Amino acid sequence: xxxxxSRIFVAxxxxxxxxxxxxxxxELGHGALLEAGREALDLTDAVAxxxxxxxxxxxxxxxxxxxxxxxxxxxxxxxxxxxxxxRIQDAVITAAMRNGTEKLVFLGSSCIYPRDAxxxxxxxxxxxxxxxxxxxxxxxxxxxxxxxxxxxxQQHDFAxxxxxxxxxxxxxxxxxxxxxxxxxxxxxxxxxxxxxGAPSVTVWGSGTPKREFLHVDDLADALVLLMNxxxxxxxxxxxxxxDITIAELAQIVAEVTGYAGExxxxxxxxxxxxxxxxxxxxxxxxxWQPKIDFRTGLAETYRWYCDHVD
Ligand code: GFB
Numbered sequence: 001x002x003x004x005x006s007r008i009f010v011a012x013x014x015x016x017x018x019x020x021x022x023x024x025x026x027e028l029g030h031g032a033l034l035e036a037g038r039e040a041l042d043l044t045d046a047v048a049x050x051x052x053x054x055x056x057x058x059x060x061x062x063x064x065x066x067x068x069x070x071x072x073x074x075x076x077x078x079x080x081x082x083x084x085x086x087r088i089q090d091a092v093i094t095a096a097m098r099n100g101t102e103k104l105v106f107l108g109s110s111c112i113y114p115r116d117a118x119x120x121x122x123x124x125x126x127x128x129x130x131x132x133x134x135x136x137x138x139x140x141x142x143x144x145x146x147x148x149x150x151x152x153x154q155q156h157d158f159a160x161x162x163x164x165x166x167x168x169x170x171x172x173x174x175x176x177x178x179x180x181x182x183x184x185x186x187x188x189x190x191x192x193x194x195x196x197g198a199p200s201v202t203v204w205g206s207g208t209p210k211r212e213f214l215h216v217d218d219l220a221d222a223l224v225l226l227m228n229x230x231x232x233x234x235x236x237x238x239x240x241x242x243d244i245t246i247a248e249l250a251q252i253v254a255e256v257t258g259y260a261g262e263x264x265x266x267x268x269x270x271x272x273x274x275x276x277x278x279x280x281x282x283x284x285x286x287x288w289q290p291k292i293d294f295r296t297g298l299a300e301t302y303r304w305y306c307d308h309v310d
Contacts, residue, residue, distance in 0.1 A: 001228050002030060002060060009034040009058035011043060011092050012065030016216050017107060017165075019172040021062050024220035034058050044087040046094070053095035061096045061104040062223060063089065063145075071134050071204070071272045073179040078137040085141035093148050097158045104160040105227050106149050108142045108235065110212070110276045111135045112164060120279035123164070123235050132273040150233045161230055163223060166239035166278050170216035170297065171304040183213065186250060187302050190257040191310065200262040201254075204269035207247030212239050212277045215292040215301075222288050229286055239278035240290045256298050 002008065008025060012018035013035040022033055034056050041052050043065050067084040074081055089106070096104045113121045114129030126146070131139045149160035169183040177188055186203065193201040222238045230236060244252075250263050280289075 004029050007032045007058050008060045010062045016173045018064035020216040020220035046091040049091035050095045053099040059102045063106045069179045070181040074135040082137040089145040097152045106162045108164040110166045111139045112142050120277045122279045134272045153233050162235045164237045166212040166214050168216050175309050186253045190253050190259040194259040200264050202264045202266045203250045205271040207265045209271045210243040210275040212243040215297040218290040225288050237278040241280045243277040
């Protein structure tokens with residue numbers, strides 16, 4: 001159980017997820033946060049990570065650091081998505097296990113489930129079928145992370161747990177037009193089209209895939225609850241349980257950004273998984289549910305983009 005004075009290491013504290021976890025912990029009065037930027041600690045360097053843990057002795061660890069990106073980045077840089085994530089996970093989880101960390105939360109992803117998983121996806125469908133090819137490299141790394149946490153629990157009694165978030169959005173996301181996920185990618189493209197008065201905006205793929213979107217502040221709330229209340233080798237989903245098509249998302253993004261032109265679809269770009277909505281019965285049973293309404297969260301994220309990136 002986290003106490004106000006607990007030494008908590010948020011790995012990846014500048015990213016979308018890590019920054020939300022740090023915000024939430026500070027709101028809750030946890031002052032002893034250990035954060036180490038890329039320049040201070042290379043998380044792919046197992047020796048450096050081991051030294052950091054020996055010196056700092058974090059009691060609790062949120063492992064939110066990862067090489068991440070959208071559908072195009074995943075298929076363009078498969079080697080980085082596989083190798084960097086394997087290195088980061090192994091370094092951090094192993095150092096935590098060896099240096100007396102009381103509890104660690106590992107972040108997976110909904111893409112670890114089979115491409116043809118029964119929807120909404122229950123946790124027991126892990127490894128029940130082949131993966132979606134566009135992000136299989138990232139998925140395999142994340143599955144290895146889940147297994148490492150489970151193996152350390154079985155063999156060394158280490159209290160690691162693995163949470164599987166759905167597609168996320170919010171402040172501090174990567175808004176790079178090519179490498180980002182769909183929400184930051186679309187917000188930027190629609191915003192720029194509005195400013196330039198473009199008659200049409202192009203959205204990747206057919207528009208028919210469905211995605212579930214969770215605001216990262218809702219995720220952070222869930223992760224703190226799991227750190228305090230969940231201690232089991234079984235993975236646990238974190239999502240909303242609801243999804244929309246990419247075409248519907250494009251319509252909402254047009255409304256939020258105030259873009260009034262046409263929306264076109266570029267079917268030469270990949271669609272990825274047809275659908276991946278999570279079953280969230282397990283985390284609901286612990287008393288958690290998402291609070292942030294999608295349009296409100298999206299409008300707030302758009303404001304953040306205008307203030308910080310544009
Ligand atoms: O968010 P996204 O890149 O990732 O794409 P995945 C979701 C859907 O949005 C795909 C479509 O069907 C895309 O073709 N899309 C439309 C766009 N316009 C855009 C755009 O401008 N940018 C992007 N990026 N997509 C990810 C994995 O898969 O899911 C990650 O690649 C991670 O590894 C994440 O697991 C949760 O949902 O397809």
